[in-house]
Amino acid sequence: MIPAPHLDFLPLLPELIVAGVAVAxxxxxALVGRPSQTVLLLLTLAGxxxxxxxxxxxxxxxxxxxxxxxxxxxxxLAVVSRMILLGVGAFGALYGHxxxxxxxxxxxxxxxxxxxxxxxxxxxxxxxxxxxxxxxLEILSLALYILVALSFRMASAEASMKYFLLGAFSSAFFxxxxxxxxxxxxxxxxxxxxxxxxxxTGSQPLALAAVGLLLIGFGFKVSVVPFHMWTPDVYxxxxxxxxxxxxxxxxxxxxxxxxxxxxxxxxxxxWDWRPAVWALAAASMVLGSLLAIAQTDLKRLLGYxxxxxxGFILTGLIATDxxxxxxxxxxxxxxxxxxxGAFGTVMLASxxxxxxxxxxxxxxxxxxxxxxxxxxTLFLLSLAGIPPTVGFIAKAGVFGSAIRAGFWPLALIGVxxxxxxxxxxxxxxxxMYMEEPQxxxxxxxxxxxxxxxxxAAGLTLVLGVFPQIILPVLEKAxxxxx
Amino acid sequence: MIRLPLVLFFSAVLFSTGVYGxxxxxxxxLVLMSIELMLNAVNVNLVAxxxxxxxxxxxxxxxxxxxxxxxxxxxxxxIVILIFRNRESINVDxxxxxxx
Amino acid sequence: xxxxxxxxxxxxLAVASGIAMLxxxxxxxxxxxxxxxxxxxxxxxxxxGAEFLFAVQIIVYAGAIMVLFLFVIMLLGVDRxxxxxxxxxxxxxxxxxxxxxxxxEIFAAVRAGVGFAAKAPGGFALVNQGGNAQAIAxxxxxxxxxxxxxxxxxxxxxxxxxxxxxxxxxxxVSGPPPAGPARPQPDREAEVAG
Numbered sequence: 001m002i003p004a005p006h007l008d009f010l011p012l013l014p015e016l017i018v019a020g021v022a023v024a025x026x027x028x029x030a031l032v033g034r035p036s037q038t039v040l041l042l043l044t045l046a047g048x049x050x051x052x053x054x055x056x057x058x059x060x061x062x063x064x065x066x067x068x069x070x071x072x073x074x075x076x077l078a079v080v081s082r083m084i085l086l087g088v089g090a091f092g093a094l095y096g097h098x099x100x101x102x103x104x105x106x107x108x109x110x111x112x113x114x115x116x117x118x119x120x121x122x123x124x125x126x127x128x129x130x131x132x133x134x135x136x137l138e139i140l141s142l143a144l145y146i147l148v149a150l151s152f153r154m155a156s157a158e159a160s161m162k163y164f165l166l167g168a169f170s171s172a173f174f175x176x177x178x179x180x181x182x183x184x185x186x187x188x189x190x191x192x193x194x195x196x197x198x199x200x201t202g203s204q205p206l207a208l209a210a211v212g213l214l215l216i217g218f219g220f221k222v223s224v225v226p227f228h229m230w231t232p233d234v235y236x237x238x239x240x241x242x243x244x245x246x247x248x249x250x251x252x253x254x255x256x257x258x259x260x261x262x263x264x265x266x267x268x269x270x271w272d273w274r275p276a277v278w279a280l281a282a283a284s285m286v287l288g289s290l291l292a293i294a295q296t297d298l299k300r301l302l303g304y305x306x307x308x309x310x311g312f313i314l315t316g317l318i319a320t321d322x323x324x325x326x327x328x329x330x331x332x333x334x335x336x337x338x339x340x341g342a343f344g345t346v347m348l349a350s351x352x353x354x355x356x357x358x359x360x361x362x363x364x365x366x367x368x369x370x371x372x373x374x375x376x377t378l379f380l381l382s383l384a385g386i387p388p389t390v391g392f393i394a395k396a397g398v399f400g401s402a403i404r405a406g407f408w409p410l411a412l413i414g415v416x417x418x419x420x421x422x423x424x425x426x427x428x429x430x431x432m433y434m435e436e437p438q439x440x441x442x443x444x445x446x447x448x449x450x451x452x453x454x455x456a457a458g459l460t461l462v463l464g465v466f467p468q469i470i471l472p473v474l475e476k477a478x479x480x481x482x
Numbered sequence: 483m484i485r486l487p488l489v490l491f492f493s494a495v496l497f498s499t500g501v502y503g504x505x506x507x508x509x510x511x512l513v514l515m516s517i518e519l520m521l522n523a524v525n526v527n528l529v530a531x532x533x534x535x536x537x538x539x540x541x542x543x544x545x546x547x548x549x550x551x552x553x554x555x556x557x558x559x560x561i562v563i564l565i566f567r568n569r570e571s572i573n574v575d576x577x578x579x580x581x582x
Numbered sequence: 583x584x585x586x587x588x589x590x591x592x593x594x595l596a597v598a599s600g601i602a603m604l605x606x607x608x609x610x611x612x613x614x615x616x617x618x619x620x621x622x623x624x625x626x627x628x629x630x631g632a633e634f635l636f637a638v639q640i641i642v643y644a645g646a647i648m649v650l651f652l653f654v655i656m657l658l659g660v661d662r663x664x665x666x667x668x669x670x671x672x673x674x675x676x677x678x679x680x681x682x683x684x685x686x687e688i689f690a691a692v693r694a695g696v697g698f699a700a701k702a703p704g705g706f707a708l709v710n711q712g713g714n715a716q717a718i719a720x721x722x723x724x725x726x727x728x729x730x731x732x733x734x735x736x737x738x739x740x741x742x743x744x745x746x747x748x749x750x751x752x753x754x755v756s757g758p759p760p761a762g763p764a765r766p767q768p769d770r771e772a773e774v775a776g
């Protein structure tokens with residue numbers, strides 16, 4: 001007879017709500033037959049809001065730090081990251097509602113899959129054991145493989161296949177790293193590994209191999225050079241609404257998990273993994289910015305820009321103190337808001353069933369739709385890191401923490417890469433305002449995604465001018481207890 | 483009792499074989515098989531470490547890996563079929579516009 | 583001693599079948615070599631004191647997963663052969679380089695980390711006391727309760743995936759796509775007749 005374990009499900013409430021709504025939609029949708037897309041959207045949003053409320057309640061959680069067999073972390077970093085992810089999910093649902101209705105391939109499975117992907121992401125940021133990290137990573141990846149294929153265009157199916165094969169490949173590396181960590185420490189608990197490693201002296205080759213392999217696995221998920229090859233293709237091939245969701249969501253989830261793995265588990269080996277992270281960050285910033293110059297498609301351009309941004313975020317990660325973590329989470333907020341806005345504008349501006357995202361379709365956009373052109377300009381400026389947008393504050397934050405930790409050459413590389421980056425963002429802006437339109441393409445206005453875009457634009461500006469609205473919260477969240 | 487390093491080297495060789503397969507083969511199904519090879523190599527590693535650190539957790543972990551691998555194969559093959567229906571080809575370099 | 587013999591029989595068998603899998607032109611042969619590999623690994627699990635995994639490996643991998651592979655290969659056409667030469671140019675050398683590199687890295691890490699002579703310390707039999715399956719059950723339903731539950735979400739995703747991707751859609755948007763400005767590759771935008 002096995003004694004029943006003590007189970008405290010409260011810190012898992014957000015995931016339970018999100019996954020529960022997903023299953024309810026699946027079952028309910030099958031029973032109803034052809035449910036209305038709007039009803040599905042509303043239920044999805046309701047589920048996300050309920051999960052956000054549950055998550056906010058957990059801010060003042062005073063129970064044990066880890067629950068459910070020490071598998072789930074009930075700390076404030078989990079709360080903050082969950083809130084970001086739930087917001088990203090809401091944007092994804094709003095965009096998807098518009099996109100799939102417009103392209104005529106609306107499927108009820110979109111909403112449950114989106115919710116399941118969100119539940120994987122939120123689980124990832126709250127996991128206290130590498131087993132949960134692995135399973136959550138798989139949930140979100142598997143759900144995203146399908147979402148990418150969901151528009152049933154050939155390009156989208158191809159993107160899905162490529163994403164799947166490289167994703168599964170990287171999972172194997174990730175797993176090998178977990179196995180090595182398990183062999184080195186005798187446990188897979190995130191804090192248990194740190195305790196086991198810090199008790200030893202001398203070199204720890206098994207643990208080093210573990211860090212290396214785990215970095216490869218995470219590197220693929222967040223797309224840093226040299227593990228970036230899938231990013232532009234998948235970003236371009238996926239339905240734009242899904243691209244927006246995955247670009248923001250995977251980065252937030254995987255980077256938060258990476259914070260836990262590097263700053264807690266392998267904290268005793270900080271001096272060993274720093275050079276590797278340094279090299280990955282520098283390579284991503286430089287190559288991401290340089291390769292973006294040659295692009296002629298806006299979605300591909302944003303794909304390369306996301307590689308460069310992964311490098312910027314890694315720059316903040318290299319300083320392992322609380323301020324560094326706060327800078328990284330702020331960057332994740334800023335990047336999510338901006339990239340959701342950018343892809344949302346691209347979605348609205350790129351027309352009907354067949355996406356037109358090449359630069360030609362954006363020539364003279366300002367003449368046809370000053371509103372969309374203005375919004376896209378704002379988001380591109382934020383991606384470039386030009387004040388008074390949120391992108392500037394975020395970049396200043398991560399570079400600042402890198403300099404404080406003594407890594408000023410890396411910060412210098414980052415600034416130079418930003419300058420190169422500003423060039424290609426400005427090129428798109430020039431294209432929209434200075435050139436004559438070539439394609440007669442009527443961009444459309446739509447109420448729901450329009451409201452989402454307005455919110456993203458508002459946040460980009462407000463957080464750019466008053467970052468202190470959320471900074472204290474992020475700083476409180478950045479204290480990792482273990 | 484078998485020496486631990488022997489098993490670890492063996493699984494490293496197996497893992498590397500899988501890595502080579504993923505990079506060298508063009509058939510999508512074979513790439514997926516190579517990935518399975520890599521996952522199996524990791525499982526051997528986990529079970530060997532489980533014996534080494536005297537903890538059953540490694541075996542439980544291997545069990546989860548098998549479950550995940552099954553789910554992954556299901557999705558992977560579904561994507562392969564989706565593409566094949568339209569394209570009559572599952573070679574990754576013909577399928578992808580941009581070579582990886 | 584007996585274990586050493588088993589190791590030296592099945593380790594080369596597993597590696598050889600893995601390599602043979604990669605060298606086959608015909609995917610069916612590859613799949614069969616993969617089965618051999620899975621069986622050899624199952625023997626390893628037995629040797630390392632994981633009887634339960636031994637059974638799971640054979641049932642799930644050699645049974646279910648292999649059948650799935652073979653089924654899809656047959657569905658796509660058995661007689662499709664691919665050229666083994668001339669893949670994407672730089673990928674094969676890269677594959678060899680990475681493979682050798684990883685093996686060497688693990689080799690070095692293991693040598694420095696656990697030493698060549700390291701044996702598993704005795705006492706694992708104690709963990710397996712009362713049976714290996716019972717020992718796994720004991721932790722699976724207590725310490726590892728949550729991951730066990732999470733796996734169910736994973737399986738839901740997989741089920742939905744198979745449903746969405748492989749389902750033939752009726753009333754899909756079909757016919758030639760509307761004419762628009764010249765596209766570099768018009769057929770990429772075509773709807774997948776799924």
